[in-house]
Amino acid sequence: MAAHLPYEYIYLRYKKKFPHVWCPGCGIGIVMGSIIRAVDTMNWDMNDILLVSGIGCTSRMPVYLDFNTLHTTHGRALAFGTGAKLANPALKVIAVMGDGDALAIGGNHLIHSARRNIEITTIIVNNNNYGMTGGQFSPTTPPGTFTATTPYGMMEPGFDICSLAQGAGAVYVARGTVYHVMELDKLIAGALEKPGFSVVEVLAPCPTNFGRANRLGDAVKMMESLRDGTITQVQAEKLPPEERVGKTVRGVFLDREDSEGYTARYARLCEQAAGGVSGK
Amino acid sequence: MSDKPEAGRNAKQEKAQFPEPETTSVHIFPEWCKGCGICVAFCPKQVLEMGKDQKAHVAHPEKCIRCYLCARRCPDFAVSVYGHTRKAEEKRNEGTDGEK
Numbered sequence: 001m002a003a004h005l006p007y008e009y010i011y012l013r014y015k016k017k018f019p020h021v022w023c024p025g026c027g028i029g030i031v032m033g034s035i036i037r038a039v040d041t042m043n044w045d046m047n048d049i050l051l052v053s054g055i056g057c058t059s060r061m062p063v064y065l066d067f068n069t070l071h072t073t074h075g076r077a078l079a080f081g082t083g084a085k086l087a088n089p090a091l092k093v094i095a096v097m098g099d100g101d102a103l104a105i106g107g108n109h110l111i112h113s114a115r116r117n118i119e120i121t122t123i124i125v126n127n128n129n130y131g132m133t134g135g136q137f138s139p140t141t142p143p144g145t146f147t148a149t150t151p152y153g154m155m156e157p158g159f160d161i162c163s164l165a166q167g168a169g170a171v172y173v174a175r176g177t178v179y180h181v182m183e184l185d186k187l188i189a190g191a192l193e194k195p196g197f198s199v200v201e202v203l204a205p206c207p208t209n210f211g212r213a214n215r216l217g218d219a220v221k222m223m224e225s226l227r228d229g230t231i232t233q234v235q236a237e238k239l240p241p242e243e244r245v246g247k248t249v250r251g252v253f254l255d256r257e258d259s260e261g262y263t264a265r266y267a268r269l270c271e272q273a274a275g276g277v278s279g280k
Numbered sequence: 281m282s283d284k285p286e287a288g289r290n291a292k293q294e295k296a297q298f299p300e301p302e303t304t305s306v307h308i309f310p311e312w313c314k315g316c317g318i319c320v321a322f323c324p325k326q327v328l329e330m331g332k333d334q335k336a337h338v339a340h341p342e343k344c345i346r347c348y349l350c351a352r353r354c355p356d357f358a359v360s361v362y363g364h365t366r367k368a369e370e371k372r373n374e375g376t377d378g379e380k
């Protein structure tokens with residue numbers, strides 16, 4: 001059997017946990033593949049990696065990947081991840097979260113992790129709704145769209161995850177989609193390389209809930225919308241403003257070198273305290 | 281260097297157990313395919329087709345250019361394309377393996 005699986009399977013708990021639980025055409029599996037390939041290019045030992053998540057469809061990912069894994073409580077991936085990273089700074093910590101997980105219940109953890117610049121690679125799978133619980137609206141549900149809890153259309157504006165992360169202090173911020181999967185591999189690899197708090201927002205279809213509620217068609221149609229509804233930063237610069245309306249920009253929005261990671265700063269502080277220097 | 285290179289399961293050791301076959305370049309693993317149609321829709325060479333069994337099938341293997349897009353976009357890890365070299369593997373072949 002294994003001889004017929006793609007090479008990514010060596011990072012999967014393929015003997016016990018597959019096929020996975022995600023719906024046909026759900027984008028989360030594609031993100032998982034990208035994470036595997038990005039990790040593979042880093043040439044890291046699987047035992048040095050911690051994958052931590054909260055609760056949700058996206059947050060089931062640690063069930064399937066054969067790293068050290070922590071499947072925690074809703075919204076708290078970064079809280080647990082911060083604890084693990086401080087206890088063992090040698091761990092490469094990757095946090096995966098859904099948009100609800102990261103921005104609704106876990107929104108405070110996100111901004112404060114960014115402010116501290118804790119060395120965690122954060123992957124946010126943005127499928128515009130709470131997939132696991134039946135498609136309620138989330139802080140990234142676009143205005144006017146329908147969900148189980150917005151039968152008249154979403155009346156609130158959504159968060160722009162990338163702007164939020166930049167404003168809060170992340171050192172690497174990027175957005176990709178599961179259609180542009182080669183690009184996504186590179187964006188995630190760029191985030192993994194960063195010794196600080198990095199955020200990659202991945203636009204992904206949830207055909208079962210968000211797709212159905214908004215009559216967006218099947219997974220293929222939703223992938224086409226990602227293809228046609230997003231542009232690169234270069235394209236965005238060239239296009240006249242009226243043609244940019246409604247298009248989401250992909251790419252690396254921020255890649256800073258000027259901020260030291262939290263555990264690096266903390267190690268210095270410990271040295272200082274052990275040497276009896278007060279720092280005053 | 282990792283301080284515990286032999287501890288636990290390591291991707292490289294795993295990989296060595298299952299050498300890739302060389303006969304076909306693209307293969308669908310039906311037990312994991314959920315029939316979403318993504319690989320079929322976006323293959324640039326129309327190599328793949330949806331079967332009546334709601335699984336993807338390799339209809340024209342000779343047309344495959346091994347671009348690997350089908351395998352990358354399959355949400356279910358059900359497509360494999362052989363002959364593709366991994367970056368990490370290239371690095372290992374260059375002998376830079378020891379440095380992490």
Ligand SMILES: Cc1ncc(C[n+]2csc(CCOP(=O)(O)OP(=O)(O)O)c2C)c(N)n1
Binds near residue numbers: 056099101130131
């Ligand atoms: C404290 C708490 N509140 C609410 C829930 C119910 N709950 C489970 S998953 C979820 C939201 C999932 O949405 P999202 O984070 O966007 O991930 P997705 O399923 O879309 O990947 C909610 C509200 C919970 N498990 N725990």
Ligand code: SF4
Binds near residue numbers: 058207
């Ligand atoms: S409910 Fe939506 S997010 Fe959850 S597995 Fe199904 S398609 Fe994916």
Ligand code: SF4
Binds near residue numbers: 326343351
């Ligand atoms: S590798 Fe490319 S050409 Fe070959 S089947 Fe897959 S998508 Fe089509």
Ligand code: SF4
Binds near residue numbers: 312320353356358359
């Ligand atoms: S993309 Fe994967 S799950 Fe979807 S039809 Fe193709 S092989 Fe099957």
